[in-house]
Amino acid sequence: MKKLLFCLFLATFILPVRANEGMWFLMHIERLNYVDMQKMGLQLTPEEIYSINNHSLKDAIVQFGGGCTAEIISDKGLVLTNHHCGYGNIAELSTEENDYLNNGFWAKNYEEELKPENLSVRFFVRMDDVSKRMLAQVNDSMSEDEREAALNREIAKIQEENNEDGKYTVSVKSFYSGNEFYYFVYEDYNDVRLVGTPPKDIGKFGGDTDNWEWPRHTGDFSLFRVYADQDGNPAEYSEDNVPLNPKYHLPTSIRGFEENDFAMILGYPGRTNRWMPAGGIEQNVEYAYPAWVEASKASMDVMKKYMDEKPQVNLDYASSYAGIANYWKNRQGMIDALKQHKTAKSKRKEEKKFQRWAKKQKTDKYKNVMPVINEYYSKTNKSSEHDNYLMLMLRTRLATLPYRLGKTTEYYIDQNEAKQAEVLPKLEKEINNLYDGLYLPLEKEVLATQLKLYSDKADNIAPKVKAIADENNNSQEAWQTYIDQAVENSIFKSEESFTAFLNNPDMEVLKNDPLYVLSTDLLTRYRAKSDEEKEWEDKYQKAFRLMIQGMRKQNPDEKYYPDANSTLRLTYGKIISLPKDPSNDAKKNYYTTLKGTIAKYQPGDEEFNMPKKLVDLYESRDFGQYADKDGYLPVNFLTDNDITGGNSGSPVLNGKGELIGLAFDGNIEAMAGDVIFDDKLQRTISVDIRYVLFLIDKYAGATHLIDELTLVK
Template structure:
């Protein structure tokens, strides 16, 4: 009886998850929280949100460029996403003479829309749960290799069963650390064209200073169009392609909102670690993220030095710099938030309760030692994880290493061909060279190589470091790079025209790149057994955690699959150091254009504003887009649960009408990927009325508004 009472007390001690916490798979909505959502203000049925046989909300939501979300807003293939999601494409389409990133761009007719090379959008056709099918063939006594072989075979079979001979892309993902499995059927469209973008001074207003901070005043949107062939099917870019017709496009509401109004977001959140243990969080904030922060800040400093000197370099590196800067601030903010919010202590308290359950006689054999084993795993991989963080930033930013590795084997193969073989390969080789050297500043890259390798040598423990990098002369690596076949596009092309296998084999940069990659492979093999145990222990811990809380509806961590999160338009708790720029604290759920003007600093890279924008605001020429209270809204807050990858996601009211685009979170809750903070966690959104006003009034592109379905 005592044991039963202990277990009952333990079960009741867990707090039920808040209704607005969680990034839910769309097939879970009806089973888990459809009724809750109806009570909160949802007017749609589960079938209207997700349906296989009929048009539904999911058909208007796409994954954009692999790392963001966008929404279809017209029957002519028009889509909205964030400015920072389209940033790379906009920068790539810009030149110093035709600088769309700085000046903005609006296509006044479809023939003026610009093909965004490399950008694709992904529609989800359907998904299904295959957990029973796969788990029936698995058991906990299998080795990692045995388990992987079975899972890979099932993945391959499921993909073949659902791809319809290549018509669809089929992706199978594991959930809950490998305890469940779902497959997703996608259709990918590759002809995507830039239709419109505000200038950088609006789309990125506030820059790095305001990033992750509230109040925000950022007009963070861009407009693209999806094209298809004459039959509506995906196709590579062709002038003969036509705007595709989505199964569903979102109506747009001009009604406005108030605190407490229902808000729903559907998108493709990247990755969360909500079930990470206290040991994992400690490793992350004390070792892994500090390494990320230090190495990314160094890379930013090198880029900024050369970007400030030359507009072409600024455009070429704009997207890379923005991405590195975003994660740099995010990682540092996560460290600060975990410390401030006492996150590790909260996790330890939950783990103590788990252990109470795990040590019961019926559970102890399977789950009793899992947490202690995980603690030991982290001790084993701690230095290796730090190396991974320095290494990941080196690979991301020191392009001479990636260029040498990517081209090296190709040029070796080319050099080995007879004359006929060389002639056949040459177009492919030239295309590869054109691609990797596009937008490269060699002086920047030489300094980046020296700096990143030098930092790696100083910070990484020798027992886990790459011997190749540790032996390199970091101060003079740029000299090696500049003497290499891979120094410039011209030197690489010179090799193509005068191929010499002995020369490529002896190339110093190729030796460095090949040695480094080989070191990484050997390091992975060294830790294979530890990683195998680590994966199993994580899987077992989450399996036990779910069983210990049968009254709780668990949601899976984000993994770039479509999710729904719901909540409300919300305010942030008062903070003494927060300036609201004319908005009262009780109304701090929104910002308006007067706040933008209050922040305006002429000539400042982050807070400058176009004169046309200032003139329109001065005239109060807001038309039908101003709020019924008279202000022109810019951004607003909701308490939805999102993460990276949700950028560009539609924020919708209870009827599925678009009211905004999600683009950021707030600094107080940057630990949100680890734990949901019900008090502080908010989503920052650009008001859809600001989007439409910018298109029509600022951009003089009212013809685009005529494509939309507006709900007044």
Template sequence: MISKRIISFFAAACISLGITTARPDEGMWLPMLLKQLNESEMQQKGMKLTAEDIYSINQSSLKDAIVSFGGFCTGEMISPEGLLLTNHHCGYGQIQQHSTVENDYLTNGFWAMNRDQEKPNPGLTATFIVRMEDVTSQIMNGTASAKTEAEREAIIQRNMAKVRKEATANTHYDAVIKPYFYGNEYYMYITETFRDVRLVGAPPSSIGKFGGDTDNWMWPRHTGDFSLFRVYAGPNNEPADYSPDNKPYKPKHHLTISLKGAQEGDFTMVFGFPGRTNEYLTSQAVQEIYEVSNPAKINIRETKLNILDKDMKASDAVRIQYAAKYASIANYWKKWIGENRGIRKANAIEEKQKLEKQFASWVAADPARKAKYGTVLADFEKNYKALDGITISRDYITEAAYGVEIVKFANTFTKLQEMLEAKAPKNEIDAQIARLEKTIPSFYKDYNAPSDKKVFAALLSLYYNNIDVKLHPEVFKMVRSKYKGDFNKYADELFSKSVFTSEAGVTKALADIKGGKKDVLKDDPALQLAASISDYYRVNVMPTYNEVNDNLNLLYRTYVAGLREMQSDKKFYPDANSTLRVAYGKVEPYEPVDGVQYKHYTTLEGIIEKAESGAAEDYAIPARLKELYENKDYGRYGVNGELPVAFIASNHTTGGNSGSPVINANGQLIGTNFDRNWEGTMSDIVYNPDQVRNIAVDVRYMLFIVDKFAGAGHLVEEMTLVTDNTSGLPQVDARLKKADVSNKEGKKQKNRKKDKTTAVAN
């Protein structure tokens, strides 16, 4: 159902050709509203598709090739046999889980040469969107009578549960309902989640993570950041738990792959699941991020990274244990650094203040507006002041205290200890123990106590020394009196006495509790530390934090409604919230600083230059890649003697867009989104069209690595490749692939034509 509120709000001006609305290429747009809000502009920028080609509930469309990969990244279907393309860093956790010192897939890569070699990944999912629906009226029903925000939220939650239940009755579908514009609107996504997703291929980290932390969030970029999985289905092509009897899923649509590539000025579209943006924050919020939160978190993570880096270099076992963790920690550490640079460069705080002054003048000019919005800005000021000491405490607890693995893991046992002290019923205690027992193997598989001990001393020292003593948890008094604030000494004693330093210790403790020894954990120093920090958070941080955030949610709902009323000629897009969105822009270079201009693409030549520079160990490459370069053995993936590797465009993306397809004007896959430029990472808060660029792996580099480097050409054979700009829509996929193959390949294709046609029809 189309949102009447949005259409009537924007009125005819918003869908006419003459209105300039959001800044160029800014926005993460709802697919179901493209016809009303974006189709004309997208076509003016060069798109050859219609909104119905992108999102349809009546026929297969591009949306049917897009998946939420694991709930944290995006993936896309690239064959009629369930082959899924995403980023290497999105599949990194699975690649790491399958890796051992003997079979080091992180270092050497992995390629399944037949279906039997594809590796299952328990817990990994691929979720498709069946349809979207505007459910605002149903969800808001009854909220007008609510006297408090808590009452309103309770009504909304009841309404959500009812709508979800009715929408999915007698189906295997799920329903997700999320608020937009801070709760001014609600949309429901009907989803289909597949639970058997298997690893098919991953390049070695020297390709998939080429450049490592040196190049992360940077341009120019030369990273082959991709991995391949396959979605499997049970009977009737429907979701099923893993079984060797499952068959490759036949998607409603898979993306046609263009070998023509991207030229400067070309239209591009990113289709995926962006995680979280905060485009409508006030100046106070941005100032708090810039001056308080980001600097603290950057310092804490940098300290931890330096420790892990040394230990990982000293031991292959530790390197494999901590590879995924290190990458995750480093990713946002560098992102926050770039975000602060971008906030400063865009004058974001000053620009927000200008908008607020404009809003205040607009409100003051009309008595009705004063009654509705008159206290909003003052209330923002009051509530952000109430967060003084709260935000920084929360940051140090989440980043420093819980950045220590033994503290975070011990914290999960505090509930059990509370139950034991309260003499809870035995069946409840046993159930809690059973839950904890399930977490033990996975935690200790990737845990190294000596490394964590170093992290413990360093991070808790930062917490102790860098925050006002009035904000210290109670346990720090003991550290001050007993250890004179020396966290190295504290670490020595805690790690020598706690059961949480080893799997055997924790397993025995739980066994003793089940055997009747109730005080096993009572005096454990790691549990005492975790409990003290948890108590401080629960008593001194969480109440104020929750109260202020409840107030802010209401204020932002009112403020954004006022902005939309004030700027009635502007198209507003809702903040990202891990739901399916479309962003569009064009391939274009940019100037990071005065006098420097980056072109829009990179090639294999740049990889070789970096590898030979000796500038960083992140630039080591496999001998096979260098051999292919020296022989210029690029096959059909090279262009004029060069091999494209990556390109940039002005699409508005964020975390969660990792793995999203970059699609050309004809609906064909030309790249896989994997990053943003450092200067553009502030786009989660403020969009600067001159600086913001998304970074994508050129699809031709992916094909080259799969085919020429890995020798896994059988995977390319199941894809649909085209060399022209014919539409890549589902109804013509089979014809396009037939037209593109060579005579020899055409014979193979002819034999598969019937199966392909059936897959498209499905």
């Protein structure tokens, strides 16, 4: 299943591309998109967007923390991204005494900026097409494993040729499920520090209730800074490091915009599955996603109970909870949208057209593609359900910590004294990381709850889990008792306990530890694959690759863009409304205002509380230079850009390449967007940059940060 998911991530869309649809490679903009973009309002040249030899927009866009996007907005390395993208780092830096997550934080100078433990940004240097070179290494007679091995050998050569003795990170990516290949060169900076963040009541205003909804009223932003050595090169954290002087930073516009104005977004979308066959959609809707939703809710209910009881537990688990909650609502939205749009049915029609085309070809190459794909899904429906229940359980730290530490410890015990001395510091660091912020009562109840759910709902479960469930009638009480006793008798029950074991390690004690046995059972089952499953997966992968290849031949005149896979893309569209909504006070339903934010205010409410100072600023109408020409203070706005997860924090730019907003969400009506694009419903929700600047200036009083920016008035 894991190879299947990987393949689905590397797909593209097969229907005619609409004006606002597509996640485009920057190197293809001039050939595929430039004329359309000019007609819609772009005033830049392709060279000003993407250039290898000269500074361009791409030099200001960074991948943030591996899963979000951010942008450089000053010549001193100031980085703007979403509050929810910085959430984990902000929580990490917070304590009960200095609760930056709930109260906000604003450094007055460089010395006050805070360094999270592990945070980096990645700059995009260049890319190139190596499809011919890569495909020359494979042939149709190869098995999928042989094909993968041959491609990996060539990837290693390409990486070595382009990393300039380790200066750059080089990634070779597959597109169209192995029909094309491109390499990407990046430069990573690891000294990134927190500069400022609004309190959670602003940065996460609306909470889970408003997540994926419109109208929105959140100040979802945070500020960081990239540091480098004295020569501007990447360097590990040091007090001697200085703010980076970037190749390019975005100018920031406070002029505002109107409906139908041009808008483009550059960022790192995580994944779309727009080649996904009908069988895959049906599998997700009926088996995989319902399991994910149910297991997510089970974890959330337990976590919330303990987080509400203790402020420090709330800080330690805030990021984990937010991540689970986000996908919980996303997956339910996907189920509803895919059913409502009858997406599988429309895909079936396209697949039948393809099958008729395949039968008319002189070659039999594509004739059996769809039957193989359809049979594969029918054979893997129940296993996809199982895998989703198990994946959510493996998000519980207590389910994986014993296995991770145990395997490293087995290696440690087997080494001679000199090698043990070499390995020990790494092992101690891993111990510290895994136990940091772990709250055992929460972990025990979440794991017991997930084991009960997994045993109840999944087929062909892990053998040790099945044996325990059968012996104890699979009741919640029995699972809780089992986990309580297992923890009490385990060397993994605390950092102190495991460290004591490490001082006098015993292989038999380790291998018979009840938590290690359970954790190993879960991870072994997660990775298990029968010979029959491997055979069908190989057949599927080849058929899926041929399906994409054949459908592109079937429609040779279409413009194609690759599916998202965390590589830099550009999407373009317009500022555009949804139908009028009485819950939005704005004159047109493409923006929201501070007035509407105040209307949602519920004092003391976890999701809709608001700092008094923000209320006071509204009542005094102290909006400064950030008010719209019509007098209101804008908060959020809509465009019809094509984005997905990973685009969080992406800059929204006008036709001149000036920053007008910060993308943070999509609308729930278009939740099917990762599989099929709906040009009528698809919307990107963004924070208006004027609201961001208002909060920095008027709310936080951090005028020194405003002074850093290149403001366009």
